[in-house]
Amino acid sequence: MSTSPLQLSVLDLVPVRAGQTSAQAVAASLDLVGAAERLGFTRYWFAEHHNMPSVASTAPPVLVAAAAARTTRIRVGSGGVMLPNHSPLVVAEQFAAIEALAPGRVDLGIGRAPGSDPVISQLLRMSGTTSDVERFPEHVRDIAALASPEGATVRFASGGTYDIHATPAATTAPEVWLLGSSDYSAQLAAAMGLPYVFANHFSGEGLERALELYRSGFQATAQHPEPRTFLTANAIAAPTAEEAEERALPHLRMMVRLRTNMPLIPLETVEQAKARAGELDTAGEQIMASARAKWFVGTGDSVATELSAFAARWGVDEVMLSPIAGAYDGEPMDAAPGRVQTLELVAAAVSGIP
Template identity: 80%
Template sequence: MPRPALSVLDLVPVRSGQTTAQAVAASLSLAAHADRLGLRRYWFAEHHNMPAVASTTPPVLIAATAARTSRIRVGSGGVMLPNHSPLVVAEQFAALEAMAPGRIDLGLGRAPGSDPVISQLLRMSGTTSDVERFPEHVNDIVSLVSPDGATVRFTSGGTYDVHATPAATTTPEVWLLGSSDYSAQLAASLGMPYVFANHFSGAGLERALDLYRSGFQATAQNPAPRTFLTVNAVAAPTQDEAEQRALPQLRMMARLRQNRPLTALETVEQAQAAASEFDSMGEQIMSGVRQTWFVGTGESVAAEVRTFADRWGVDEVMLSPVSGSFDDEPMDAAPGRVQTLELVTSALGD
């Protein structure tokens, strides 16, 4: 099987006792490492008001990462468009493209990225019904970041030209993200590249890809469908260490799905000490989630990546490195996540 390209999805995890500054420093270091390893792209996801997630502002993180890297593409996975004005998003990513020409990806999603209270706070200047205008806003952004800009047409007559930046020579690549039939069909109808959020659960993957590929409407920019897939992964020198490093994130997933109070991410030792916290349902959730993750040695995870890419006909797999930390590991680094990227990249070879 051919070697699939590797990319990274980062939620900027925050572990117990770690400050936001330390968590961001760890992720920026990881991004620089991914750049040196030759990975294809590095994306930040938008989430809000979660104790274990510091990726609240992808454009800010993208700017910092672009400044610390030289070749890897950097982007959002994604910006949750209903939370933001299309013009503001277009201006942010046009500026990012000007700072790192040819290296910026704008992944757009329709989900809120948080709970209803936070969604309302994010949308105080607009209305929650904007989610229904998602297709329109996607088209607006594509037009606004282009050199020609967009045109506002008034109902009373007349027009007004709008540009996200005065004189664009290159534009960010816009992707649609999703985990449902809706996003796949929309991406196909607009002739846009598409990413299925397989790291959520994987449910509906086959149907989404079929809808996207069979319904794709070619454009000059995208003459054929383009897609890759995401997956949660932990790689370590031994299977036992990999399973240990996966435990904190597995327990966080069980809390999320049982609507338990969220906390900063546990260390491996904290997670092991609290192993009896969950009832049988919580244990079933963790077991089910674990079955969809790639956890093992570099060689075994690389083999799973190859098989996964071949099964779904993609040439790129985006890893969300969900490797936890041990108590004695530095707060401003992520050795487990670095190790995952290093081992899988090495095992995949050239």
């Protein structure tokens, strides 16, 4: 078990609420990046999801580059790039370029899931991208090699070689992390000696087994002599517990839509969510209750205390928050006061925990 002070990081899906444009949602997230850097957060990652009215994080490399350009200290990265949607060389080139923008502070988190529905997955792969999931381990190794200063070498069956570099003269490389919510990703990260993150914010199911598989099977390398992991968690903090619970409602109701295959919409405001509360049936209420039980919602002090206990239980010294606080009517469209407030309150409270 780690005895280091708890580090905090951010996972951002760039949420889009009712009446908000994509430009406003991105502006709000970049404002949140600035807050995370100011507050001393360790890293800031953008997820990859497609064709969802409530999520604007469709292109992590673009968002990571924008975040890198606006910051000087915090690590920036993807959480993650969904590799079946992309060519390994393109991914390596994109993140090698970002590494050149922000040397020594870029994380390339890679996942195996498509991040969308089958129709979108097919459209993403129409241009010849490497969608063969069985070759995922090979593609991860290719990206790490291509983005490194040494580059990679293609060896032809007929003889001869061909050298490839993701960027012409790299001196540093992005740090590769494997992400996942299954036993497969934990075992692969262990076998490859890579840092690993279990997607605990999805459902919280399977965390114990994934960490055990990763830690027990880890194969040390010169770059990573020990297993390295942290936890993700959905979190909302507010000055009062009542406000925090209200700000949780839009995302809780979105969870019902996701779990019951209802048409997806932009996130409701708090007022809209409260006004439509009576529309849910018993099954919907149960989905909300189950999700809420796994989230960290309350005052800054209560959330920080729960997060610290959560980290201690699983022997990690870092928690990556997905700040999912909803917005009230009248709050600015190009900012996210509830999400900024979550970071501010949790950071202040964690710093006071011995």
